[in-house]
Amino acid sequence: MTYYRILFGLLLLVASLSSHAALRVVTTTQDLAAIAEAVGGEQVKVESLTPGTRDPHFASAKPSMIRQVFRADLLLVIGADMEIGWLPPLLQSARNGKVQPGNPGYLDLSTGVPLLGQVSGPIDRSMGDVHAKGNPHYWLDPRNGVRMAEAIASRLSELDPAHEGEYRGRLADFKQTMASRLPHWSADLAALKGQPVIAYHKSLIYLADAFEFNIVDEVEPKPGIAPSAASLSALVARIRSDEIGLLLMEPHYERRSARYLNEQTGIGIAVLPQSVGATPEIVTYFDLFDAIVAALTSAGGA
Amino acid sequence: MDYFNLCKKQLVAVACGLLLAPGVLFADDETEALRQQLLELKQQMQQMQQHYEGQIGAMEQRLQGVEVASQRQAEQAAQAASQPVAPSLSSKIAGVSNFQIGLSGLFAAGGSSADNGELAGLQGGGHDPNKNGFTVQNVELSMGGTVDPHLDAQANLIFQIDEEGETVVELEEAFFTTRSLPWGLQVKGGQYFTEFGRQNVQHPHTWAFADQPVVLSRFLGGDGLRSQGARVAWLMPTEWYSELYFGAQNAKGETVTSFLGEEGEDIGGHTLMARESRNFSDLLYSARWLNGFDLSETVSMNLGASALWGPNATGTDTNTQIYGADLYVKWQSATAQRGFPFASWQTEILERRYEAGDVNDPTHEKLDDWGMFTQAVWGFKPGWTAGLRLDYASASGDTATDPLRDTRKRLSPNLTWYPSEYSKVRLQYNHDWIQHLPDKSADALWLQVEFNLGSHAAHVF
Numbered sequence: 009m010t011y012y013r014i015l016f017g018l019l020l021l022v023a024s025l026s027s028h029a030a031l032r033v034v035t036t037t038q039d040l041a042a043i044a045e046a047v048g049g050e051q052v053k054v055e056s057l058t059p060g061t062r063d064p065h066f067a068s069a070k071p072s073m074i075r076q077v078f079r080a081d082l083l084l085v086i087g088a089d090m091e092i093g094w095l096p097p098l099l100q101s102a103r104n105g106k107v108q109p110g111n112p113g114y115l116d117l118s119t120g121v122p123l124l125g126q127v128s129g130p131i132d133r134s135m136g137d138v139h140a141k142g143n144p145h146y147w148l149d150p151r152n153g154v155r156m157a158e159a160i161a162s163r164l165s166e167l168d169p170a171h172e173g174e175y176r177g178r179l180a181d182f183k184q185t186m187a188s189r190l191p192h193w194s195a196d197l198a199a200l201k202g203q204p205v206i207a208y209h210k211s212l213i214y215l216a217d218a219f220e221f222n223i224v225d226e227v228e229p230k231p232g233i234a235p236s237a238a239s240l241s242a243l244v245a246r247i248r249s250d251e252i253g254l255l256l257m258e259p260h261y262e263r264r265s266a267r268y269l270n271e272q273t274g275i276g277i278a279v280l281p282q283s284v285g286a287t288p289e290i291v292t293y294f295d296l297f298d299a300i301v302a303a304l305t306s307a308g309g310a
Numbered sequence: 311m312d313y314f315n316l317c318k319k320q321l322v323a324v325a326c327g328l329l330l331a332p333g334v335l336f337a338d339d340e341t342e343a344l345r346q347q348l349l350e351l352k353q354q355m356q357q358m359q360q361h362y363e364g365q366i367g368a369m370e371q372r373l374q375g376v377e378v379a380s381q382r383q384a385e386q387a388a389q390a391a392s393q394p395v396a397p398s399l400s401s402k403i404a405g406v407s408n409f410q411i412g413l414s415g416l417f418a419a420g421g422s423s424a425d426n427g428e429l430a431g432l433q434g435g436g437h438d439p440n441k442n443g444f445t446v447q448n449v450e451l452s453m454g455g456t457v458d459p460h461l462d463a464q465a466n467l468i469f470q471i472d473e474e475g476e477t478v479v480e481l482e483e484a485f486f487t488t489r490s491l492p493w494g495l496q497v498k499g500g501q502y503f504t505e506f507g508r509q510n511v512q513h514p515h516t517w518a519f520a521d522q523p524v525v526l527s528r529f530l531g532g533d534g535l536r537s538q539g540a541r542v543a544w545l546m547p548t549e550w551y552s553e554l555y556f557g558a559q560n561a562k563g564e565t566v567t568s569f570l571g572e573e574g575e576d577i578g579g580h581t582l583m584a585r586e587s588r589n590f591s592d593l594l595y596s597a598r599w600l601n602g603f604d605l606s607e608t609v610s611m612n613l614g615a616s617a618l619w620g621p622n623a624t625g626t627d628t629n630t631q632i633y634g635a636d637l638y639v640k641w642q643s644a645t646a647q648r649g650f651p652f653a654s655w656q657t658e659i660l661e662r663r664y665e666a667g668d669v670n671d672p673t674h675e676k677l678d679d680w681g682m683f684t685q686a687v688w689g690f691k692p693g694w695t696a697g698l699r700l701d702y703a704s705a706s707g708d709t710a711t712d713p714l715r716d717t718r719k720r721l722s723p724n725l726t727w728y729p730s731e732y733s734k735v736r737l738q739y740n741h742d743w744i745q746h747l748p749d750k751s752a753d754a755l756w757l758q759v760e761f762n763l764g765s766h767a768a769h770v771f
């Protein structure tokens with residue numbers, strides 16, 4: 009009897025070891041990594057190419073990334089030209105057919121969310137860094153987080169049908185957590201509803217859409233173009249005349265312009281983490297919104 | 311060549327004869343036949359017209375289908391977001407093909423204490439500012455994209471204006487690379503920059519300085535070392551990034567300095583003869599081992615070693631070897647905005663062993679040259695970088711009067727402003743210590759302006 013037990017135990021061990029051939033998921037940002045981890049659980053091994061502390065537009069394709077993408081089973085990207093500056097040469101160097109666009113190992117999450125800020129009509133680069141396909145900062149709307157989790161769960165199920173049940177189960181948990189947290193965040197930010205605010209870069213429109221406040225202007229005169237003395241003084245006039253009380257910015261932007269605007273007008277400044285990993289405490293996608301809501305409420309926005 | 315021309319003339323004559331003959335000889339009988347032919351042609355045209363009209367109709371139907379589908383998608387998306395989203399047909403088509411096209415222009419203005427004749431020897435790079443006044447350094451048309459699931463391809467055309475004001479067009483590069491060979495292999499073929507060291511494969515508009523390092527101009531040529539050939543690269547199954555390259559390219563031509571080169575050129579007093587490749591042993595072979603490490607979250611490093619072997623044209627049986635080592639270290643702040651602040655340090659050391667003249671030639675000698683450059687770039691605030699480069703090059707023997715082999719030192723500080731990702735303005739000062747000029751030194755100041763149109767320039771590590 010004990011022999012059978014030992015044999016059975018060994019069999020279980022072997023089975024559990026072999027089932028640990030986890031899918032290697034590589035993501036371009038830590039937000040994608042956090043959602044992939046939440047949905048993929050122990051069936052996946054997730055690595056993010058860029059840290060959440062950096063501006064994800066401007067990564068450079070480090071040699072270590074070539075190895076990461078070369079070994080990946082699934083590559084998750086933000087898309088909408090977010091990674092246009094560094095992902096194409098990286099994909100070419102990594103020579104991994106599985107994760108080339110068009111194959112099941114490549115998932116562009118921007119295809120599954122409604123993109124805001126799509127530009128119709130002629131555009132050129134004199135308008136600054138305009139993303140014609142739409143604004144790529146869509147992960148800052150928690151409702152899009154659910155859409156992203158759904159897309160990731162479907163793709164994981166497709167690549168690894170044996171664990172579809174687990175992926176679907178974790179997706180349901182993710183949705184449930186979101187359903188319970190979202191009303192609290194909205195309630196905490198109720199005072200901000202309908203208020204005019206200023207953002208540093210055109211990256212917070214999804215957040216504004218989710219929590220129903222109005223971004224009336226940006227510190228950058230054009231996307232990606234640094235503010236000048238003239239553009240700042242025009243902004244001072246606007247803040248005063250429109251009685252704008254809050255300036256939102258991500259931590260990787262320079263603070264001098266914000267300090268100047270604060271000195272001139274007394275406008276409140278909320279430095280919002282834009283990504284999972286922006287600070288060490290932000291580990292999950294839900295942590296990100298906890299931190300954003302906390303920063304907004306403490307800056308006097310609510 | 312003569313034989314070929316003769317053939318061409320004969321062909322032209324025969325073709326003319328064939329065309330004229332029916333008209334001249336059979337003019338009377340031809341009228342009926344011609345009418346018959348015209349009738350046939352007319353029928354064929356009608357058939358073609360019907361055929362194409364049918365096809366166009368089918369395409370229109372398909373396009374309408376796509377439009378309807380995209381409208382439906384848009385409606386769904388709008389319902390989901392209560393925000394109108396209408397992916398246009400053109401954006402859908404553009405999404406299928408990633409064919410990218412870009413035009414980059416690089417211009418310089420400035421002057422040197424050396425005159426224009428002397429500057430040609432000081433600024434040895436083909437894209438260097440080399441005139442007191444204005445230089446069109448590089449106008450480059452780049453095209454590339456994905457061919458199919460197996461290949462990517464790229465071509466770069468260079469437009470330059472020479473001393474006579476004539477426009478020169480060069481097929482700088484045109485090559486394919488494989489996308490998904492097994493075992494980490496990748497093959498590249500066509501006309502391309504040899505993967506030797508770090509800077510040789512980089513195009514002038516991505517350089518951190520206004521001109522080419524002295525040692526690269528001397529060993530790899532003013533245009534950089536490039537030729538027709540193929541190479542295979544192997545991404546090795548190591549824990550760190552490690553890649554081996556091995557390639558073979560034609561050894562002849564003006565862009566293969568140090569090897570068969572161009573007849574009539576001169577190196578160390580030896581004139582290159584009209585030596586052609588005879589067999590596989592007369593190709594240029596190259597090898598490179600490149601490693602990459604992350605030293606920390608913010609510091610990464612590349613370490614490479616490269617070698618070149620090939621024939622040279624100072625004799626019938628003479629060879630050249632070039633060896634190089636390269637180091638690149640980059641720090642980028644953990645909270646970088648637009649990639650700034652960062653600091654980078656790049657160093658390359660090269661040695662060339664050049665057997666000049668056959669063994670039984672009375673002028674037979676072995677030329678041994680070496681050189682290096684080391685450069686640091688500090689991106690101190692978004693859009694701004696400051697750089698400092700030190701060049702050194704030297705050679706065996708009495709070389710004091712040879713502009714390509716004398717002992718040369720150059721110190722180059724510069725300051726660059728990037729108003730956006732697509733343009734830059736750079737001011738660079740060069741101080742040279744030179745043996746071959748009577749003044750033994752030269753000072754130059756160059757102002758460089760660059761623009762990039764079209765597809766997004768990639769940020770390479």
